[in-house]
Amino acid sequence: MKWINHQIVTGFVVCTVTDDALFTASSIVGAVLPDRVEGSPPKDSSAYWKWRKKHRTWSHYPLIYIALIVAAQLAKPLIPVPLSLIPDLLTYALVGALLHIAEDGICGKVPIFTPHKKYGIKLFKVGSWSEYFFAALIILICLFIRFGDLDLLRSYFGL
Numbered sequence: 001m002k003w004i005n006h007q008i009v010t011g012f013v014v015c016t017v018t019d020d021a022l023f024t025a026s027s028i029v030g031a032v033l034p035d036r037v038e039g040s041p042p043k044d045s046s047a048y049w050k051w052r053k054k055h056r057t058w059s060h061y062p063l064i065y066i067a068l069i070v071a072a073q074l075a076k077p078l079i080p081v082p083l084s085l086i087p088d089l090l091t092y093a094l095v096g097a098l099l100h101i102a103e104d105g106i107c108g109k110v111p112i113f114t115p116h117k118k119y120g121i122k123l124f125k126v127g128s129w130s131e132y133f134f135a136a137l138i139i140l141i142c143l144f145i146r147f148g149d150l151d152l153l154r155s156y157f158g159l
């Protein structure tokens, strides 16, 4: 999935669930974290294939992000009150990273149980129209959850 779609989909999902602008902003920052950790692909052909071999391994291993969320939440009571929002902001950045991994898992393969064994379903090709359609669908679902009127929908479809 393109970075812009990672950020949009993650932002809409977190905003819908939390209704919090700061947590949403944090998740949007974290939504590209697993790819940023890997760095850009090298232009040199042999270096590229070396980089490619490690693509979506440790950087996309969800247990690391889950462990960091647990650590942030365990540290929360130790943080003084003026800074007490920091563990939650960090947590939502890491939630953004986890959503990134899940989003990669529907357009390729990502590790789940071990860093080098990958699983996934390829619903669409990265950068394709299908990807943008998927992102638009998630946005519509989030908007409907947030603002939807079930009675209006029932009357529209005659239910």
Ligand SMILES: [Zn+2]
Residues within 6 Å of the ligand: 034, 035, 056, 060, 100, 104
């Ligand atoms: Zn990725």
